[in-house]
Amino acid sequence: MTASPVRLERRYRRLLWAFPGPYRRRHGAEIVTTLLDMAEAGHGRQSAAQALHLVACGVRQRFRLPAGRPLAVVAALLAALALGALGGAAGNRLGWQTAAPMPSGDEMRALATAAVGGSPSDVDLYPWRTAANGPVLDAGVTVAPAHSADRVRDALAAAGWRTTTFEESTGRWIVRFDEHPDIDAATGARLLTKDAWVPVQELRFRATKGGLTLSGAGMSAAADARYGVVAETRHNYTVWAGETAAVRPLTVAGFLAGAVAGWLVAAAFAYRLRRGGRSRRRVTSALVATAFAAAVVPAYLLYNDLYRIWSYDTANPNPYIVDGRAEQLPPGLAPGCVVAALVALAAALLIARRGARTESTGPEPVTGGAVSP
16 A cells, blocks of 8 residues: 555654754755655655664764764763763662562561560661662560560561571570679679670571561570679561562663763764854863763762672672772762762753754764665
8 A cells, every 4th residue: 555645754754753853953854855755766665674774874873973073972981981870770779679568667666576575666677778779677676575486486477477497596695794893782792793694595587478588586685683684685687678680680771771871962962062152162061071070979889889789699698788988988979079060061051052053053964875775
């Protein structure tokens, strides 16, 4: 079936959106006319190969940089690296959204109090993230009654956890005494005269639930007046989500998408900057250089995180985290650099936009012709 010229023109104009705006406005009419002439000679048929060729030419045109501008190449590479790191971090966070949902603080408090007693206010929560940015939640509780192994098992089962290991043992808790001990007011006896060991009952257990892992440890010590030890039970629970198959692929995909976006933004900006006056180009180039300089610290931290994500040992039985480089920097340095980079970049874009004389001097046509069959 032969398509009408009007319908063919609409199709061709839709395909032209693959080209940059300035190029499309300068050469669009010529390209469409050429395509219509070719379609008429071919009995009005639009081949898939022809459409793919046109889109490929448009995409290639978007990636092109102004000829004879080595600084544009450097800027495009830096932009690709900067946005690639940001995209990798975003992809990693997106990947972790596919992991099992973490229990809420109220659920962890309810589990701890059901296992050892006390009230929800006795439970301290410590959320953190692993070196691979996976979520972890610690819960700690200290109460007076001695713990019961059966009560702990029942609490885990009631909360939907399947116990995989459960070990009971007797241990010792060291009591370190002061070299200048206190004197008992009633008897005059010297207290805390030397180090001593107090026997304690210990629990260690592990459980799983729907992609989550729980590792718990408990210690229960009886009162011992000889050493001034009061009866208490301490329990700690660590819950973390297992890494899914989507985390690392999405991290890589985010990095690649960010790198491509950085290059495309830099290419479009380079052509816009070329159309401005010399003084505006100098000011804009200085602002762009400032933005890149300010982005060095945030980009370094992001790449450090990406390295830790990729090298994270998922076979390790417990979650872990290493010291981040951010802790070694002055407080507020990284956020301040981000703000400075964004402000400098926004100012450069504003000046370049105002300084654009006209869009008639867009990118040169693709070598060989964009619409060659």
